[in-house]
Amino acid sequence: MNEPKSMDECVYFTRRNDKDGKVVVWVFREKCTKCNEGLMGKPIDPKTGKYKIRSDYYECPKCKNTMNEEEYEETLTACIRYECSCGYKGEIEVPFKRKKVMRLDEEEGKKKAVEALVFECEKCKKKFYITKKMK
Secondary structure (H helix, E strand, O other), rough: OOOOHHHEEEEEEEEEEEOEEEEEEEEOOOOOOOOOOOOOOOOOOOOOEOOOOOOOOOOOOOOOOOOEHHHHHHEEEEHHHHHHEEEEEEEEEEEOOEEEEEEOOOOOOOHHHHEEEEOOOOOOOOEEEEEEOOO
């Protein structure tokens, strides 16, 4: 499994450490389905030259083909390198689909439904939840 050389190659990248273990997740950008040349990404603001990160669609820089955010993200594959608390080190590829899971909100002390990328340790079958970072 090859790691990205630059963040420009990725749609998503995170590195997490906690009591359950260490996890690194990245999702490579896919080629355009129309022209098969450009890598799909968030549209670029012509004034600032930066990505519009809050945009709800992805765009090909070559042919300007657009895809809905949910439709595009369903086609992606997440590459995961992890080290479980049981001592097992592994690599796995899973579809980049977030599922609703119940997690404890530490500030309020209540359970909340959050979206998370879910996968299991190949040795001990412990579940890992990579939640969206909330602000």
